[in-house]
Amino acid sequence: MTRIKICGITNLDDALAASMAGIHALGFNFSKSSPRYIHPKDARKIIDGLPPFVSCVGVFVEQEPAEINAICKNCNLDLAQLHSERYTPETALAITSAKVIRVFRAGPDFSMKEVIMFAEKTGFRSFLFDAYRPDQAGGTGTTIAKQTAQKIFTKMESIGHGILAGGLNPLNVTEAIRTVKPYAVDTASGVEESPGKKDHQKIIDFVHAVKKAEKAPSIS
Numbered sequence: 001m002t003r004i005k006i007c008g009i010t011n012l013d014d015a016l017a018a019s020m021a022g023i024h025a026l027g028f029n030f031s032k033s034s035p036r037y038i039h040p041k042d043a044r045k046i047i048d049g050l051p052p053f054v055s056c057v058g059v060f061v062e063q064e065p066a067e068i069n070a071i072c073k074n075c076n077l078d079l080a081q082l083h084s085e086r087y088t089p090e091t092a093l094a095i096t097s098a099k100v101i102r103v104f105r106a107g108p109d110f111s112m113k114e115v116i117m118f119a120e121k122t123g124f125r126s127f128l129f130d131a132y133r134p135d136q137a138g139g140t141g142t143t144i145a146k147q148t149a150q151k152i153f154t155k156m157e158s159i160g161h162g163i164l165a166g167g168l169n170p171l172n173v174t175e176a177i178r179t180v181k182p183y184a185v186d187t188a189s190g191v192e193e194s195p196g197k198k199d200h201q202k203i204i205d206f207v208h209a210v211k212k213a214e215k216a217p218s219i220s
Contacts, residue, residue: 001210002177002184002185002210003025003184003185004025004184004210005026005185005187006026006027006188006191007029007165008029008188008189009028009198010042010196011046011196014197018203019050019051021204022207023207025054025057026050027058027081028056028057030043030061030063030071031060034061036188055079056076056077057079057080057101058081064091065095066094072098078099079099079100080098080101081128082095087102089122092124100124101127101163102122102127104127104130105130112155115127115155115159116159119160125159125160125161127160127161129153129162129164129166131143143167143176149179149180150179152180156183163182163185164184164185165186165187167190168206169187169190169191170208173185173187173206173209174209177210191206
């Protein structure tokens with residue numbers, strides 16, 4: 001089954017609802033410019049209350065490796081998701097307290113050359129692809145163009161684990177999975193009432209839509 005990550009968790013109620021719905025990972029956004037920002041102390045309280053077998057991911061934009069290592073260690077994070085061009089292969093390798101997912105924003109002229117170079121220099125095999133907007137590091141609520149996504153994930157088959165993000169919601173995630181066959185999908189605004197507050201029914205619907213993608217489409 002395609003793995004599911006719900007990002008932008010800000011409270012325990014939403015985290016537990018997502019966990020019970022069957023997601024695989026929760027994302028905690030430590031970028032102070034994000035409407036889904038959470039303080040590390042609050043994230044740690046939520047993580048301490050989670051059931052087993054749910055991975056916890058820290059989303060980082062402004063922080064340097066030393067601060068990322070400290071937050072990952074203090075919050076018991078499993079993965080660090082790096083959302084900025086500041087994270088070169090050299091700086092990413094300095095993150096040792098969690099596994100790393102490097103994020104690339106895919107616009108119309110996106111090339112996989114940088115992803116391939118990053119994988120070769122670091123040995124990393126997990127990359128997340130979000131829609132590009134010049135004024136926003138992530139959580140844009142817009143989707144990657146279909147042809148661009150297909151090119152990316154075809155190439156990812158020989159690189160490692162490709163994670164699809166960008167504007168995914170219960171209504172479009174089934175088709176997106178069938179089109180590009182990602183290792184995992186990631187959503188934030190697609191299952192929200194408002195930034196940082198999740199709609200629990202939308203989370204359930206999103207999980208059902210992901211499972212639906214695993215089944216053969218019905219013939220009408």
